[in-house]
Amino acid sequence: MTTMYKKKDFVSDQEVRWCPGCGDYAILSCMQNALTKTGTKKEDIVCVSGIGCSSRFPYYLDTYGYHTIHGRAPAVATGIKLANPNLDVWVITGDGDGLSIGGNHTLHAMRRNVDLNIILFNNEIYGLTKGQFSPTSDKGVKTKTSPFGSIDNPLIPAQFALGSACTFIARTVDKDPKSITDLMLLSHAHKGTSFLEVLQNCVIFNDKTHDEFTLRQNRAARTVTVEDGKPLIFGAENEKGIVLDRLDLKVVTLGQGFEEKDLLVYDTSSKVLANMLIEAHKKDEENFPLALGVLYQDKESIPYNELMKGQAEQVKKRLPEANMDKLLQSGDTWEIK
Amino acid sequence: MKTQETLESVVIRFCGDSGDGMQLTGTQFSNTSAIMGNDISTFPDFPSEIRAPQGTIAGVSGFQVHIGSSDTNTPGDESDMLVAMNPAALKSNLNSLKLGGAIILNSDEFNEANLAKAGYTVDPLKDHTLDSYKVIKAPIGTLTLSALEEVDLSKKEKERCKNFYTLGMTYYYYNRKTDQTLKWIEDKFGKKPEIMKANQLALKAGYNYAETTEEIVISYSVPSAKIEPGTYRQMSGNVSTAWGLMQAAESANLPLFLGSYPITPATDILHELSKFKHMNVTTFQAEDEIAGICSAIGASIAGSLAVTTSSGPGIALKTEAIGLAIMYETPLIIINVQRGGPSTGLPTKTEQSDLNQALIGRNGEAPLIVLAASRPNDCYEMAYEAARLTLEHMTPVMLLTDGYIANGSEPWKIPKSTDFEKINHRKPSESDLKTDITFMTRNEHSLARTWITPGMDGKVHRMGGLEKDFVTGNISAEPINHQKMCELRAQKVQKVADNIPLQVVEGEATGDLLVVSWGGTYGATRMAVRQLQKDGRSVSLMHLKYLNPMPKNVSDILAGFKKIIVPELNLGQLAPILRSRYGVKTIQYNKVQGQPFKIEELVNRFKEEL
Ligand SMILES: Cc1ncc(C[n+]2csc(CCOP(=O)(O)OP(=O)(O)O)c2C)c(N)n1
Ligand code: SF4
Numbered sequence: 001m002t003t004m005y006k007k008k009d010f011v012s013d014q015e016v017r018w019c020p021g022c023g024d025y026a027i028l029s030c031m032q033n034a035l036t037k038t039g040t041k042k043e044d045i046v047c048v049s050g051i052g053c054s055s056r057f058p059y060y061l062d063t064y065g066y067h068t069i070h071g072r073a074p075a076v077a078t079g080i081k082l083a084n085p086n087l088d089v090w091v092i093t094g095d096g097d098g099l100s101i102g103g104n105h106t107l108h109a110m111r112r113n114v115d116l117n118i119i120l121f122n123n124e125i126y127g128l129t130k131g132q133f134s135p136t137s138d139k140g141v142k143t144k145t146s147p148f149g150s151i152d153n154p155l156i157p158a159q160f161a162l163g164s165a166c167t168f169i170a171r172t173v174d175k176d177p178k179s180i181t182d183l184m185l186l187s188h189a190h191k192g193t194s195f196l197e198v199l200q201n202c203v204i205f206n207d208k209t210h211d212e213f214t215l216r217q218n219r220a221a222r223t224v225t226v227e228d229g230k231p232l233i234f235g236a237e238n239e240k241g242i243v244l245d246r247l248d249l250k251v252v253t254l255g256q257g258f259e260e261k262d263l264l265v266y267d268t269s270s271k272v273l274a275n276m277l278i279e280a281h282k283k284d285e286e287n288f289p290l291a292l293g294v295l296y297q298d299k300e301s302i303p304y305n306e307l308m309k310g311q312a313e314q315v316k317k318r319l320p321e322a323n324m325d326k327l328l329q330s331g332d333t334w335e336i337k
Numbered sequence: 338m339k340t341q342e343t344l345e346s347v348v349i350r351f352c353g354d355s356g357d358g359m360q361l362t363g364t365q366f367s368n369t370s371a372i373m374g375n376d377i378s379t380f381p382d383f384p385s386e387i388r389a390p391q392g393t394i395a396g397v398s399g400f401q402v403h404i405g406s407s408d409t410n411t412p413g414d415e416s417d418m419l420v421a422m423n424p425a426a427l428k429s430n431l432n433s434l435k436l437g438g439a440i441i442l443n444s445d446e447f448n449e450a451n452l453a454k455a456g457y458t459v460d461p462l463k464d465h466t467l468d469s470y471k472v473i474k475a476p477i478g479t480l481t482l483s484a485l486e487e488v489d490l491s492k493k494e495k496e497r498c499k500n501f502y503t504l505g506m507t508y509y510y511y512n513r514k515t516d517q518t519l520k521w522i523e524d525k526f527g528k529k530p531e532i533m534k535a536n537q538l539a540l541k542a543g544y545n546y547a548e549t550t551e552e553i554v555i556s557y558s559v560p561s562a563k564i565e566p567g568t569y570r571q572m573s574g575n576v577s578t579a580w581g582l583m584q585a586a587e588s589a590n591l592p593l594f595l596g597s598y599p600i601t602p603a604t605d606i607l608h609e610l611s612k613f614k615h616m617n618v619t620t621f622q623a624e625d626e627i628a629g630i631c632s633a634i635g636a637s638i639a640g641s642l643a644v645t646t647s648s649g650p651g652i653a654l655k656t657e658a659i660g661l662a663i664m665y666e667t668p669l670i671i672i673n674v675q676r677g678g679p680s681t682g683l684p685t686k687t688e689q690s691d692l693n694q695a696l697i698g699r700n701g702e703a704p705l706i707v708l709a710a711s712r713p714n715d716c717y718e719m720a721y722e723a724a725r726l727t728l729e730h731m732t733p734v735m736l737l738t739d740g741y742i743a744n745g746s747e748p749w750k751i752p753k754s755t756d757f758e759k760i761n762h763r764k765p766s767e768s769d770l771k772t773d774i775t776f777m778t779r780n781e782h783s784l785a786r787t788w789i790t791p792g793m794d795g796k797v798h799r800m801g802g803l804e805k806d807f808v809t810g811n812i813s814a815e816p817i818n819h820q821k822m823c824e825l826r827a828q829k830v831q832k833v834a835d836n837i838p839l840q841v842v843e844g845e846a847t848g849d850l851l852v853v854s855w856g857g858t859y860g861a862t863r864m865a866v867r868q869l870q871k872d873g874r875s876v877s878l879m880h881l882k883y884l885n886p887m888p889k890n891v892s893d894i895l896a897g898f899k900k901i902i903v904p905e906l907n908l909g910q911l912a913p914i915l916r917s918r919y920g921v922k923t924i925q926y927n928k929v930q931g932q933p934f935k936i937e938e939l940v941n942r943f944k945e946e947l
Pocket of ligand 2: 017018019021022023024053054123127128201202203204205
């Protein structure tokens with residue numbers, strides 16, 4: 001039996017303290033909506049975060065919530081899920097939290113494939129510490145710690161996730177609530193680690209960074225939403241498409257020597273395709289759209305927590321039932337009279 | 338006709354190249370002796386390099402075993418016999434041998450190349466280096482090969498049996514029975530019959546050789562000790578810790594969760610617990626120490642008895658997360674198997690220098706319950722205690738052990754699980770959940786909050802490392818509240834003093850000299866104090882196992898003595914605490930050499946103060 005919740009059931013009594021206009025609000029609201037649709041009892045939902053503006057999130061959601069330490073939320077969440085696999089565990093993290101200090105833990109949670117839903121708020125800046133560049137910031141960006149321009153190469157979260165063997169990788173923008181909610185539900189339905197990156201606007205320290213891709217008026221022309229079995233088509237009039245050109249992807253205009261049937265059909269089970277989209281965008285950001293939607297999913301994935309449980313059950317079948325007294329008396333013992 | 342003599346106790350040190358199998362040889366010798374009714378204490382001493390160049394001093398691996406016909410509390414100071422499988426082993430261990438002691442050496446290995454590798458310019462067999470010892474030279478490699486002529490194995494495989502040949506020799510020398518080891522070989526190599534046969538033959542051949550050779554004219558026996566009747570087993574400190582945790586989980590009726598990352602000398606706890614999936618034990622080998630402790634905190638939040646294990650450098654990494662667990666007020670056991678420091682220090686050598694780290698090594702006012710085990714067997718009880726206190730008081734506990742007791746082993750009278758009381762944790766029952774309790778509802782005596790875990794109906798709440806309001810548990814940066822919460826966390830730890838046994842003094846309750854020790858130095862301090870007490874000196878021992886808080890009567894005990902001496906394997910960490918906490922004068926006796934105290938060192942130093 002599923003419980004019927006209304007959005008307000010997931011609103012906690014805490015005052016939300018993000019800056020007015022922060023992209024975090026939209027994500028919170030989508031989450032409160034999404035949770036009314038998963039059918040999970042709110043006592044079985046746990047929201048775990050690290051440190052950062054985004055990591056204040058659990059306080060605002062009326063479920064069990066744990067604000068941990070900088071970068072370590074995936075590790076705490078792993079412990080929660082392994083101790084009680086019955087729980088629905090969500091991890092909220094930022095680009096600094098999850099990819100800088102916590103990069104190691106994010107990587108390992110993904111490659112283990114613990115059944116966690118990770119949502120990374122990417123504002124390409126450290127918000128809480130007031131505006132330093134982050135591992136996703138563009139090269140050359142001027143911030144308080146890079147007054148002459150950052151010389152760091154940026155990391156692309158989705159590509160990091162691919163390299164970390166994540167079994168569900170999706171991307172969306174804070175200005176598309178429907179897509180956020182839908183992708184949260186798909187994340188939830190996925191068995192194994194799901195990684196959802198949301199391009200989020202920090203009005204204070206990195207305002208408008210993502211506008212090129214997130215504003216409604218730009219989205220059609222500058223992004224392509226991928227879907228399993230559908231051709232890669234985009235543009236305000238659906239006039240553009242993506243084709244395979246030798247070992248590269250190329251943007252073409254329909255009607256100019258290309259028809260819809262010539263376009264590449266997306267396959268979410270292909271890591272190669274996901275990576276090609278990322279690489280093509282990286283190479284020619286001006287002309288190649290940013291891919292949104294579920295970029296990759298391994299639908300057969302078996303989560304770590306299930307493997308762990310399965311192994312324990314196997315061992316229980318193989319080894320005789322034991323308790324401390326039996327264990328203490330086992331093996332090499334001797335009697336002194 | 339050979340003669341036989343009886344000894345009260347004997348210390349043997351088996352030394353060879355790390356590939357020579359000396360740990361196994363030593364373990365077999367001690368197991369056999371335990372079964373023959375001796376009291377035993379063992380201490381493996383191995384290099385931190387896995388495979389240092391063969392034949393060099395860096396590659397020498399040793400195993401010391403002390404067997405006695407009376408209470409044997411330490412692996413012994415100096416050895417009565419040294420088994421040296423090569424020149425490097427002889428060179429690096431000769432100083433641990435008593436003058437007049439015996440050396441069994443493998444003369445095959447005493448060639449020019451090996452002597453040079455060990456740094457000998459003159460062959461010690463040819464000058465006067467060994468004049469004051471009984472030297473038993475045997476070409477052990479050659480003898481082993483000829484004993485195994487009939488066996489269908491390669492030369493290399495046969496050579497590997499030389500440790501059993503050597504063991505056979507020591508079995509004859511000290512009148513040990515071979516049956517236990519023969520049986521062990523059978524169990525271990527039963528699936529490889531040729532190897533089993535070869536090892537068994539080598540053991541018997543070594544025994545027979547020792548019986549016939551003219552080099553050995555006398556043999557010894559060590560009668561069984563007066564040991565309390567019961568069923569016994571040999572336990573190392575790390576296994577004892579692991580099993581103690583399992584005992585606690587059973588007594589608390591909770592699943593056990595260990596989140597850990599390998600590090601010497603703590604790893605064996607992880608190895609051991611990994612075997613018990615069928616007993617509701619979950620082990621998680623994390624990507625690093627931080628993830629290890631964080632996963633344990635997660636498991637604790639979700640209602641398991643959670644543990645993380647490590648050693649100094651790893652504990653340093655866990656520090657921030659320990660603070661989080663203190664803020665969460667959630668149960669967590671942190672085990673620190675101390676080794677030489679700072680930094681990577683001496684990974685395989687023992688030390689007691691993490692007491693400061695345990696007591697004060699965190700940011701903010703972050704009090705921790707700190708316990709220390711005193712000997713290999715005691716790890717079982719102290720692991721149970723750590724669990725009991727963390728679950729009853731809802732705040733993390735650090736248990737200190739060290740490389741010496743973690744790797745050392747001794748016979749242990751097997752308890753019954755019912756000897757350990759049920760542990761009552763703070764999870765609410767179904768009916769409690771129907772009341773208006775919250776996660777901040779506290780026990781009025783211990784001040785411990787209620788352990789509400791995800792999944793419990795009607796009790797959802799949020800918390801984090803940020804300060805929480807005393808009443809609601811919501812985030813609060815209110816000044817007075819923060820002070821109140823800091824005081825509360827400190828009081829909670831202080832209240833533990835009501836829930837631990839009073840301190841015992843070994844010896845008179847007042848007198849001239851009080852020796853105050855803690856942790857793994859117990860065996861040596863106890864033997865030293867007993868020796869002086871036998872001589873009629875006014876000296877007593879107070880060995881601390883509860884370091885924070887300390888038992889309530891410690892202050893009174895300290896007041897009863899003219900002088901207080903604190904021997905520690907560090908530069909003085911407990912001594913200043915006693916001075917500042919109790920306003921007493923303390924004399925320090927410190928050793929930081931990566932080696933345990935010798936009884937004799939302690940006796941001499943204590944005498945100076947008497
Ligand atoms: C161990 C530790 N180091 C540094 C900090 C300071 N700190 C807090 S949040 C943060 C960066 C957060 O950036 P991001 O994850 O991008 O989150 P945002 O605030 O932008 O949402 C840093 C450096 C800390 N709290 N703990
Ligand atoms: S600083 Fe930026 S990220 Fe943080 S709350 Fe304000 S707008 Fe949001």
